[in-house]
Amino acid sequence: MDWGLILSNLVHDTIVFSTALIFASLGGLYSERSGVVNIALEGMMIIGAFTGAVMTYAFQDSLGAWAPWVGFIAAGIAGSIFALPHAVASVTFKADQTVSGVALNFLAAGLSIYLTKIIFDGAGQTTTLSTVFNKFSIPGLSEIPYIGHAIFEAYPTSYLAFIAVFVTWYVVFKTPFGLRLRSVGEHPRAADTVGINVKRMRYTAVMISGMLAALGGATISLTTTSNFSHNTVSGQGFIAIAALIFGKWHPAGAMGAALFFGVAQAIKSLVQIFGLTNYIPTEFIFMLPYVLTILVMAGLVGRSSAPAALGKPYDTGSR
């Protein structure tokens, strides 16, 4: 058995599965670092997956290979618009952020399929897209045995996801914007007293969050599923929240956690291919990623410290 090949395939699949989670958990990071709980990542991903699929569908005949890019960008825009009500509710109206997020999840699930049915003549999913992102091999590097296939032969969105991790790290920890963002999430009153506009900051963060989560959603419909249905996202937004917490609200940590979930997913099919199902019931293999997560959380990570003001609406008038 060629273990190198197996490992190479595993890494390759892991990256595919992790991409959406990386985007979405980074999205969660912006919002939560600013103090706004974002349980609506799921809904934002759904909107992204939907918009990405529909816009690509609309342009695939006229634009060909560029259509998925249009879909991808449109998804980002749609996501940040969709996030707006969450910002309005939780920042301006000081609503319970969890409740508002739950509302958005419901809205996304309903609205996306409602619109799909209207656009696609009653069908519960979009037609299969003829053009989606294709894997892109980095010239030269992808020739490296094993490693090439594992890392340098991926969807363009996967590369973008890793770039987004770096950019987020830089923005959040190196720039004035990041310092302000974090101050607003840790101690909004302190930020306010030095003249930072807490509300504006949080609006911005929530909208960035919507954009990134939606990009994550779009990577699913534009790479792995090639269509959009009620099941396209199916809980990955929640897994992204888990990744964010797991990664202690740090971009690299969130990425690590997302890769961990990706590995667990990828292992699922590998285990079956090697016939381990004769010894272990399939159901246990399906459980694996989730059980592993719980064990790792309980065993290694333990208490994680959220931004201090997370979930607390900021009220200028209160003390």
Added chain:
Amino acid sequence: MNRVIAVFTKESFLVPAVAIILGLLTGAIAMLAGGFNPVDAYMALIKKVFGSAYNFGETIRQITPLIFTGLAVAFAFRTGLFNIGAEGQFIVGMIASTVVGVSFDLPAIIHAPLAILAGAVAGGLWGAIAGYLKAARGVNEVITSIMLNWVALYLANWVMNAFFIPAGKQTSEEVKDSAIITIGWLAEMFDNARLHWGTLIAVLAAIFFYILLWKTKSGFELRSVGLNPHASEYAGMNVNRNIVKAMFFGGMFAGIGGATEILGVFHYQAIMTQHTGYGFDGIAVALIGGNTPFGVILAAILFGVLTFGASGMQFSAGVPFELIRVVIASVIFFVAAHGIVKIFVKPILKKKKEGGN
């Protein structure tokens, strides 16, 4: 006591009421945008639910599990925990009641209660896992309960496949008649709608919720720990034990829900390819219901009526039933951002005042 009174005070009644109206209006706008006639659609929805005894009975059937999962989420909320795992707890409740219902031969007076109890305990323990991990290891209960939802789903399939599903079938054997909690005479009155004792148990569960939390020593501790764990620790309460306990009770409600669904509706358990959705809907129910037991019942009724009626809307008016999710989402949204609702309520209140003069 005054908390309960507060539930009925004007604003807390008006806000959800207006939120519901705004939600329905939002739905109407979405329908108009989609080229549908909202009046026809809503009429169809109402007609579906209230048009026949059968459908009315089925609506009640639909409402029942939502009360349970709503209570499961609300109870945890009251104790400072977010129980996103009602879905998994519901499922293990189903497993346990199926196991007891199929495996034993007992007089009905023992069998059915035992099967429900099994569901309650299983759901409770499932919830308690998340509670324990939070208490002992500080793991965020949101993550664990999300994960446990999936684990429960596959666990259910494994248990059924390995022990309860006859070869070539996809559903378990039927539970014994003695474990079935269908109410025959009532079902007959409602044209064979699947009515069962679970509905009554749900109402009793809500009362239990209220008494436990606001009338007992345990409830005092649970609320105290939920609101301020540091002060509770200082006051000599065992914070960790209370976290586990809170998740146990939360899970218990969901577990009973799962059990009554098996014993009252299906009478067997099928292989599941997806979650039941009751657990997630329970979050919405709890939130719309303001995390109070009475509010949960009202919200479950609203939720049940809308979702059951939605298929009538689709059938007769051609409106995709997902629209109703948009309506529900808007209701939750307006309940959350009651500041927005107050903008609408203010003129009403003002007018009332003027009218009174």
Added chain:
Amino acid sequence: MNSVKKVVEMRGITKRFPGIIANDSITLSVGKGEIHALLGENGAGKSTLMNILFGLYQPDEGEILINEKVVEITTPRIANELGIGMVHQHFMLVETFTVTENIVLGNEPKNGLKIDIQSAEKAVEKLSNQYGLKVDPRAKIQDISVGMQQRVEILKTLYRGADILIFDEPTAVLTPQEIHELIEIMHNLVKEGKTIILITHKLKEIMAVCDAVTIIRRGKVIDSVLVKDTNPDDLAAKMVGREVNFRVDKSEARPKETILAVEKLTAMGNRGVNALNNLSLEVRAGEILGIAGVDGNGQSELIEVLTGLRKATNGRVLLNGKEITNQSPRNISESGLSHIPEDRHKRGLVLDFTMSENMVLETYFHPTFCKNGFLDYGAIDKHAAKLIEEFDVRTPSIYTPARALSGGNQQKAIIAREVDKNPDLLIAAQPTRGLDVGAIEFIHRRLIDQRDQGKAVLLLSLELDEVINVSDRIAVIYEGVIVGIVDAKSTTEQELGLMMSGGKVMQGGGNDE
């Protein structure tokens, strides 16, 4: 006075909160280079007035003049631009940030897209040298002392070029040493041409550093006088509207049997090093033992171990001769120990519980309140009503959530609850922090009453005055050990101060039992 330029003038400022007029047509005028005190009871409206000046609140009526020009201060940003800086009662620092990050936040020097952290640190160092404000620019706020945190707050305002500095109760959380330093700093600042508005309850400080003082009571200005024309008794009377007795009247202590014995106690602190090192002490019935020490020398840990909130790694604690080491808080509390916690919001109260519920926080399970697992709300409410009456807790009703009460009244409620448990040992940690003289007087009286009833009282306070006035004996804690025990009547602040700084182990005390 007329020749001095008026830097701040607030005219007819009125601010209403639901159910209260926090500022009622207040007029305040502060001259350049002046240190102007604002004096008033808890809830008099001092912070509100300053928050208005700083742009955090908007006044309902009235106008503000800065440098004799009418201005509208709608946000702190505008206040900053007008040269107003504020050191808040509760520090406005981001715990997880470094000193430098906190100081430059909102005005970060940039290098391309990046924050130029080097030049920021340099700027901080320069300022800190200029005004003698010693800080470590790279330390995280969560790791530095309260005194340094305050210096960071001051640097923040200076970094923004503030000429008018507002200090809201800056000394409440400082050690005597640090208070001394702060006064020094304020003098420096004035010398550099800054103007200072100082909010404080401490008349001694006003007399020591201020030029003028404005006294506020229930939202109204009672008087505005020059410090040289007044005296502490006069100020106190104006502040509370009656004569106040500063001396704590108490009879001679008559200590009896040992109630609390702590033997060679060792315990770990939060940072993973020992916070208590073989600490021993004794408290007897009928005496108040005060513990003096600079913050962070193991006081909090000691109390936590005594009350069961922290595990001891070594040593024993005996209450009435019975060992309670590492028992649960519940067991210890039931063995006859009451505890007024240091942080009333974190530990003392469930803010969202009603007053009634808070009054039985530790006793709800007693047969009086709980039968067969069910609570008897009739009895609970009656109990609360009795305590509230007896301890003069000002609350609209027993059903009011604790959150709605003022700090002083919250503290009174806690004391009522703890004293009502009729403990053998009462531990009072910082019982008067942030309270006004009226409330302080009340609380001191209660502690002494306990003593006179033959209870043991362990008082822990950062305020030397309080320790000296209320205690019968004083134990000084330094780096987790008791370095000396002195008689309260015969000691002096200087002596204590020396011991607290680890200077010298005194005769006749310590860990020799």
Added chain:
Amino acid sequence: GSKPEAQPQGQTGSNGGAPAAKAIKVGMVTDVGGVNDNSFNQSAWEGLQKLQTDLNLPKENVNYLQSKSDADYVPNLTQFVKDGWDLTWGIGFLMGDHLKKVADENKNAKLAIIDAEVDAPNVASVLFKEHEGSFLAGVVAAKMTKTKKVGFVGGVDIPVIKRFDLGFEAGVKAVDPSIQVIKVYTGAFDKPDMGKSTASSMYGQGVDIIFHASGGTGDGVFNEAKDRKAKGENVWVIGVDKDQSLTFGDEITLTSMVKRVDEAVIRVAKDLSEGKFQGGVQWLGLAENGVGLADTSTKNVPEDVLKLVEEYKQKIVKGEITVPDK
């Protein structure tokens, strides 16, 4: 919108214009996959629509209700029954027990079900011998594989899918026992992403032909094959239920194992309109033309292979070969 109960039957007949013997009304209840599942629900609905044109029925005489969860099956079936529809279809294995309950409670109603055996006099149960059709797919795969490794991607591990699995394997082994069949159950019928990654692992391990029986999950198998084909890898997919080359193109679709749900739906309904409706179980296999390879197979499968397929088909029809199904 179409309100079934608002239109008395006689009237609709004349509205339809044609002198139909009896303008029957046929409803169907989908399983949770929904009516556009690219699989048997869709196939059934296409059958009903064809029926409507064939019999020249008014548009509103055929309709469907979609189920959101297991709990919806009974009320949905009951809705048609109570509204007096002449025939109510339940689509899918999952609906068996539910349909039985409704049939028992409404003895006068006529119902029919796909993929499940329901023991009631007023229910026609239609099942398919998927294993027989899959056997032929196995034969094709065995003849066409270059790597001697073929794959099977299943949805959920349930009896219906097991029939595909076992039939396929038997077909492969009948041709060449040394060929390796790698099987993966993805655990879902509606997760193309799972299908895609599974296919990726399989192809990565040297499999060159994958037969899938996994509904929408299989879309992912096609997507992966398409990606690889674009890079010049020589990989194939064998489709399922419908002729999937129509959706995914001939470049990657080797053939499809079709399951003529639409035909079955039409057949039972026509029986009804002619008064010949009969309860009981019908198994449709190769002999009944209920399963088989798609007609478009000729595009990619060489003649000699198709000939071999035909030979095996005859053997199965004649009973010389019994394909395992459990």
